[in-house]
Amino acid sequence: MDDLVIARSLFGTTMAFHIIFATLGVGIPLMILISELLFQRTKDRDYSIMAKRWTKAQAVLLGIAIPSGTIAGVQLSLLWPGFMEIIGRVMALPFQIEIYAFFIEALFMSIYVYAYDRLSPKMRIFSVSMVALGAVASAILITNVHAWEGTPAGFRIENGEIVDVNPWKAFFNPSFFVTATHVTLTAYMTGAFVIASVAAFKMLKTRNKEREFVFHRKALMMGLLVGGIFSFLTGINGHESAQMLHEYQPEKLAAAEGLFETQKYAPLAIGGFTDRETEEVKFGIEIPWALSFLAGNSFDTEVKGLNDYPEEYWPPLFVHTLFNAMVGIGFLLIGLSLFSFVWNKLLKKPTFPRWIMWIFVISGPLAVLGIEFGWIFACTGRQPWTIYRVLTTADSVTTAVDFTALFIIFCLIYVILGLAVILVLTYYFRRHPVIDEINNQTIKKRKTITEST
DSSP states (O other): OOHHHHHHHHHHHHHHHHHHHHHHHHHHHHHHHHHHHHHHHHOOHHHHHHHHHHHHHHHHHHHHHHHHHHHHHHHHHHHOHHHHHHHHHHSOHHHHHHHHHHHHHHHHHHHHHHSGGGSOHHHHHHHHHHHHHHHHHHHHHHHHHHHHHHSOOSOEEETTEEESOOHHHHHTOTTHHHHHHHHHHHHHHHHHHHHHHHHHHHHHHOTTOHHHHHHHHHHHHHHHHHHHHHHHHHHHHHHHHHHHHHHHOHHHHHHHHTOOSOBSSOOEEESSEEETTTTEEETOEEETTHHHHHHHSSTTOOBOOGGGSOGGGOOOTTHHHHHHHHHHHHHHHHHHHHHHHIIIIISOOSSOOHHHHHHHHHHHHHHHHHHHHHHHHHHHTTTTEEETTTEEHHHHSOSOOOOHHHHHHHHHHHHHHHHHHHHHHHHHHHHSOHHHHHHHHHHHHHHHHHHHO
């Protein structure tokens, strides 16, 4: 691999690792908040136990998200000096505000974890609300830099100099709201399905232990309901994202659908792969006129094809596969949620078939995989630009050479960190089984009743 590919691979691997923990760091606090609210409303102590146990997992995940995010920040400076030169002048505002968002998240996370039993119900809800707010603010602020890369605003380059800098215009760039909404919805969706995934796995292991089974079933239904709502909203937001691409990054939309010729009534290609020689999507299923409607809410919307642009401006054609994988996972998750609602609420079935339980188990990993596909599609689909139509990736990379050893070292570090997270979580929850907490809560409840009488 040449130096540019190695630099992209190194940073891409770091982000692929970090985004797992960053996404769960946004999604799980929402589930903790919902559990706290349900506990206060229903007085069902199972929800209080869920909130406390998920908080322990959140603390471990946050412990990995912080250093991996720091590594990503350092690599930005070391690997992409040309990019950081512009960022430092134009788009430093989100990085500065994000420090305060993280401070709020960490502060109230500490309060919630270490003072849980001494906080009033309202203060517990307030604390975890601030954790959730800080987490989602951090995610929005950082991904706003990515949004700005695709729709740069707030500056001009004149005779090689950066002029007319407007930080707030750069901050509220054209795709800010769509991207902020997308990262929020997908994080909430992923956090919910990961909770549902773990709960489904535990249910399969505790079928003969009624009390634990009931506990995990509550967590499963909560995860499926919340995940279903946010996966549906993500689909709506995806439509808005496609319209944003149509207006601001037409090459990316054309590559996502394997469209080479500009046309009205453009078809939407599902599946298959893009063949450069024949300029078509092979083995795909075409839905007539659907791409035009997706791009402009009208079947006669003209969609630009790749052949309207120089080939050196084309994104890699495999982004069609990434786009399809991302969308396919999203629709599968919506389908799972709808199935669970019909099965449980309309048909009044008390238990799910074993085969569907295993699909619930893989829903969490699939949601995480969908996040990975979406992130790679978003960044790779912008190529060959670091800042769209302003700065190419080749011009922004460092002139230092031979990152091969560093790339291998970091890959090993991420493998070790990933295994460490799994081992720590497994060890902790084995040492603190949920049945012990359920029994402790029962004893406390009986003691309170006895003292009051």
